[in-house]
Amino acid sequence: MPRVAAMTGNNAVAESMRQINPDVVAAYPITPQTELSEEFAEFVANGKVDTEYVTVESEHSAMSACIGASAAGSRVLTATSSAGFALMWEMLPIASGTRTPVIMTVVNRAFSAPINIHCSHDDTMGGRDAGWIQLYSENSQEAYDNMIQAVRIGEDMSVRLPVMVAMDGFIISHAVERLELLDDESVKKFIGPYQSVNPLLDTKKPVTYGALALQDYYMESKWQQSAALLNSKAKILEVAAEYKKLTGRSYGLFENYKLDDAEVAIVIINSAAGVAKMVVDELREKGIKAGVLQPRVYRPFPHEEIREALKNIKAIAIMDRTDAFGAGGTPTFTEVTSALYGLTNPPKVINYVYGLGGRDIRVEDIHGVYQRLTEIAKTGKTGKMFEYLGVRK
Amino acid sequence: MKKLKSAREIPIGTAIEDAGCSREYHTGSWRNFRPIHDKEKCVNCLTCWIYCPDGCVQVKDGKVVEFDLKYCKGCGICAEECPAKGKAITMVPEEKKE
Numbered sequence: 442m443p444r445v446a447a448m449t450g451n452n453a454v455a456e457s458m459r460q461i462n463p464d465v466v467a468a469y470p471i472t473p474q475t476e477l478s479e480e481f482a483e484f485v486a487n488g489k490v491d492t493e494y495v496t497v498e499s500e501h502s503a504m505s506a507c508i509g510a511s512a513a514g515s516r517v518l519t520a521t522s523s524a525g526f527a528l529m530w531e532m533l534p535i536a537s538g539t540r541t542p543v544i545m546t547v548v549n550r551a552f553s554a555p556i557n558i559h560c561s562h563d564d565t566m567g568g569r570d571a572g573w574i575q576l577y578s579e580n581s582q583e584a585y586d587n588m589i590q591a592v593r594i595g596e597d598m599s600v601r602l603p604v605m606v607a608m609d610g611f612i613i614s615h616a617v618e619r620l621e622l623l624d625d626e627s628v629k630k631f632i633g634p635y636q637s638v639n640p641l642l643d644t645k646k647p648v649t650y651g652a653l654a655l656q657d658y659y660m661e662s663k664w665q666q667s668a669a670l671l672n673s674k675a676k677i678l679e680v681a682a683e684y685k686k687l688t689g690r691s692y693g694l695f696e697n698y699k700l701d702d703a704e705v706a707i708v709i710i711n712s713a714a715g716v717a718k719m720v721v722d723e724l725r726e727k728g729i730k731a732g733v734l735q736p737r738v739y740r741p742f743p744h745e746e747i748r749e750a751l752k753n754i755k756a757i758a759i760m761d762r763t764d765a766f767g768a769g770g771t772p773t774f775t776e777v778t779s780a781l782y783g784l785t786n787p788p789k790v791i792n793y794v795y796g797l798g799g800r801d802i803r804v805e806d807i808h809g810v811y812q813r814l815t816e817i818a819k820t821g822k823t824g825k826m827f828e829y830l831g832v833r834k
Numbered sequence: 835m836k837k838l839k840s841a842r843e844i845p846i847g848t849a850i851e852d853a854g855c856s857r858e859y860h861t862g863s864w865r866n867f868r869p870i871h872d873k874e875k876c877v878n879c880l881t882c883w884i885y886c887p888d889g890c891v892q893v894k895d896g897k898v899v900e901f902d903l904k905y906c907k908g909c910g911i912c913a914e915e916c917p918a919k920g921k922a923i924t925m926v927p928e929e930k931k932e
């Protein structure tokens with residue numbers, strides 16, 4: 442019997458971390474992730490886990506300690522948000538480059554300036570090309586489930602890459618929701634014992650990490666890393682299938698919500714996808730064929746599968762809770778349109794920046810987007826491609 | 835020249851599995867100043883041996899015998915640190931070493 446609990450997103454992730462019982466956690470508090478690392482510190486203090494908790498002086502040190510601990514041969518978790526993520530930046534490609542499978546929760550929060558503690562996807566979207574696997578979560582349940590799967594994915598011998606699990610700051614991290622939890626034994630069995638590759642602590646077989654590779658080997662090292670990330674897609678699906686057997690909850694590369702016969706669709710990530718799906722249900726009752734594509738696996742980006750899912754749709758709005766300043770299109774817009782490239786009769790596409798800094802994305806807002814999409818589907822005229830949704834101009 | 839390995843042959847994360855592989859990297863090719871040792875002035879304090887970043891100072895029976903020029907990159911740290919009166923190490927441009 443699964444345990445049913447009412448928890449915030451931060452509680453849920455901290456609980457998954459307790460069950461994963463990592464060897465090392467090195468983390469630095471930052472809003473809105475603070476509660477999560479505090480709660481885990483409590484587990485450590487109360488002897489609920491065997492973890493060595495490294496209290497560091499910054500996120501740069503946190504990620505450095507995580508990479509070192511992982512290279513030493515241990516299972517390592519951490520968490521951060523926004524500016525903390527930015528301060529880790531230098532170390533993010535080092536984690537993926539050294540192939541240390543650190544698992545990190547990122548509680549999405551806007552970048553400064555102006556200072557804002559609420560949700561934008563600036564952090565994880567900014568770090569999307571750091572060579573990490575990225576999993577996005579709509580709610581606490583998904584964040585919890587993604588964490589447990591992330592351990593299996595990142596540590597797999599065919600993958601060996603760090604994984605980020607993203608969830609929305611405050612909207613999810615601080616909202617209490619009902620979720621189902623596995624029992625400790627099932628989690629332990631699912632993730633299995635940690636298996637190290639070239640651990641630094643193996644004194645019988647000394648190895649060097651982080652050495653210099655110049656014109657002769659740098660490119661081979663990067664190709665190897667690139668191939669591992671692209672190939673991880675199969676493993677992600679395999680782990681999801683196994684997780685479904687255990688929990689009954691299914692996960693894919695993205696959620697296909699009523700897309701199969703849809704004429705209009707929204708592509709949207711994390712908590713706001715919940716609103717979009719609700720609106721789709723309302724529209725379906727009125728006979729409007731609407732759907733939602735909610736990306737879960739953002740790296741590796743499932744271009745082919747997304748093209749397949751969207752190819753017959755007439756008009757699509759791609760919505761991001763971040764801007765890619767100066768690109769004239771947000772990160773997901775660029776990804777999705779490149780996925781659609783080459784179709785003989787591609788869907789019409791528009792792009793919205795929404796909900797920055799935690800601004801509410803209301804049911805009416807989403808209705809408005811579908812209304813515009815229906816209009817585009819009818820007339821074939823796209824109008825303005827890139828727009829901030831609901832901004833006062 | 836040594837045949838370079840392919841991406842599939844090297845360990846993941848560019849980990850180096852053979853200890854001491856820096857021995858294969860001859861930093862001596864970088865050198866444009868050569869340390870010249872003056873046995874008369876040398877007090878054999880071995881400060882140069884401690885400071886040399888490439889382990890080039892060859893010591894026998896507690897005495898400096900020579901510098902391993904295969905690895906000596908000519909950084910001059912040994913000369914800078916040498917405490918002997920009038921300096922027992924002088925850095926001489928490679929082209930004037932005779």
Ligand code: SF4
Pocket residue numbers: 871875876877878879880881882883898912915916917918922923
């Ligand atoms: S530091 Fe100078 S005096 Fe000391 S051993 Fe080296 S050369 Fe001789």
Ligand code: SF4
Pocket residue numbers: 869885886887888889890891901905906907908909910911912913
């Ligand atoms: S010049 Fe530099 S590398 Fe050469 S022996 Fe002196 S300290 Fe060592």
